[in-house]
Amino acid sequence: MWEYAPAPESRDIANLKPAYKMFVDGKFVEGTGEPLKTINPATEEVLAEVSTASESDVDTAVKAARKAYDRVWSKMPGSERAKYIYRIARQIQERGRELAVLESLDNGKPIKESRDTDIPTAASHFFYHAGWADKLGYAGYGPDPKPLGVAGQVIPWNFPLLMAAWKIAPALACGNTVVLKPAETTPLTALVLADIIQQCDLPPGVVNIIPGAGDVGAALVGHADVNKVAFTGSTDVGKVIQGQLAGTNKKLTLELGGKAANIVFDDAPLDQAVEGIVNGIFFNQGHVCCAGSRLLVQESIADELIEKLHARVSTLRVGDPLDKNTDVGAINSREQLTKIQELTASGEAEGATRWTSSCPLPDKGFFFAPTVFSGVSQAMRIAREEIFGPVLSVLTFRTPEEAVAKANNTPYGLSAGIWTEKGSRILWMAQRMRAGVVWSNTFNRFDPTAPFGGYQESGFGREGGRTGLEAYLDV
């Protein structure tokens, strides 16, 4: 056996500053809200102080976005908008390493994920959408589709920069201006993106970034001069926002929670399936709305699969997010850790069998060892509620029909996974999944060209692809 040797990325690369300001009308300004301290969830140390927006700052930001929309952005030819957006894509690539380290510091996700997934995919979203800016007439919404105006966007903490890219890139490509509120616990990379936007010489007010808590988000989506609201986050908050927008003319898209079924048939290549299951639930500590959190295994192979799964999960390294060997990083906040602990306790109380990896955990910071529940029934909370953590619930089925019924037995409908060698069965199953994304013999794949979004209470509207443009056009 080899001795374990940590390979930590240097935190100096993040260019961490002691204080960050909000970005309004092309300038970094002090917000008049109560400043927040953002912490490193792996160590609980304060990373930086971040100024936040008050209600009047929200108004200032919306006014700046309106002015930029009326005077500059809506009048600019699409071909010029495109070049600005391409610039942003390139700068994200150029500063990719800095952004990756900063993301892992602020969010707690493993550096290999921020480096290989979050940051490159954020750049690719800008690059992809840049090309649409002068081709909207070909998108299938008529010869000259118009933008909506000012977009108010609220994003979550699980993919801070990537979600900012998913929101800002299509909005700008379609000719809208933006006020974006990053999550309270992960504001830093969005503010570096603001720095990039400033360096790209985007006209002042086209993008405004205002940190803060839920009240800032509520003020933003409720602002009378916002034309479009896009929200990614929990289903509970999504419902509140949809209710808040009732009776207005604001266009709304929601990307909310999920409780995806990952379905493994008896003919699946098991080793490959195990990798997919592990990726499906332990990627990003399970802080993924489309995580494969309900494993549905065909009964005849359940014991064998669970054994292989335990063996594989035992090898996952949990710890320092900046260590390039780390597979599972820190839980993003104490609040989230408490929620995961509470739900796993309910799994035990309701009679499911708990298995938890014996991997060592760091002494400080928010960590949760990968956990697999077997003997789970559909009525249990761990089978119904989104845990948003590294916790997998295993259920079984006998026939494909039963697998379909159990997979769809949820108010959510964001994603699903299917593992089988039989092509016709994949297509039959995929057709029957009431879910917006179906991964077959793979899981957690994302691309700006592939529309992403939910059925039912996982939200409405799509992000990515030609389909995703509809959310930012007046059509």
Place this chain on the structure above:
Amino acid sequence: MSDRLTVAKTYKLYIGGKFPRSESGRSYPVTDSKGTFLANAAQGSRKDARDAVSAARKAFGGWSGTTAYNRGQVLYRVAEVLEGRREQFITEVATSEGVALKKAQSLVDTAIDRWVWYAGWTDKIAAVLGSSNPVAGPYFSFSTPEPTGVVAVLAPQQSSLLGLISVIAPVIASGNTCVVITSQDRPLPAITLSEVLATSDVPGGVVNIITGRTAEIAPWLASHGDVNALDLTGAPESIRADLERSAAGTVKRVLRNKVNEDFTATPDMSRLRAFLETKTVWHPMGV
């Protein structure tokens, strides 16, 4: 004209392919635009709405699972049967809406043509709205539009046939099933349409039609957990925001089209798009 006494029709609801009276036992008088009594229509209740949702849910798997070609033929068949009832619809629209026969004729003709237009969409939606996604990796990725599910449709209050058809046809063309609350004061052409649907090849439960007070029944549909989407077109202005708030409780898709939409204008795809989901499927490529 003979002196023969005509056989008056009993106007009932249309739920699950059957014509029940309202479970509530209520009816309300329907008059023409001058206030002359025409008939009693069933005054649908919360229970009727729930029964209709159950029927629509039951029909969803079958209807959404038929081939697009088959759905196209079924819808085209409806247009054929509509054409056969053209004279009856002209009289009913003229009476209900208080328009001259010539105007009614034009409205009915447009309505039949509108149905044909949507019938032709069934097997083209996926090609126009779907995509093959050129993802950056060794995967085949494609996206297809799929029906949202059960749609509650509040039919326009003014346009009793053309408006009605313009809101129903796009919903079912893509494979959704629906519960329709008709125009409150002009419900009779809708009942006749339900007879057309029952005698075409549209499976029972795909379209369910309820007459009665829109403001009384709509809130139950807006909050119903098994309704996926809500078309507010015919909702009274005073309750639109409340209905939207209720719909938010289960994240329904809500179409907020204008109260006085001009249905004589040529439509675009927006009503089709409003009740479609996009499903993206991925599979690795390799040997």
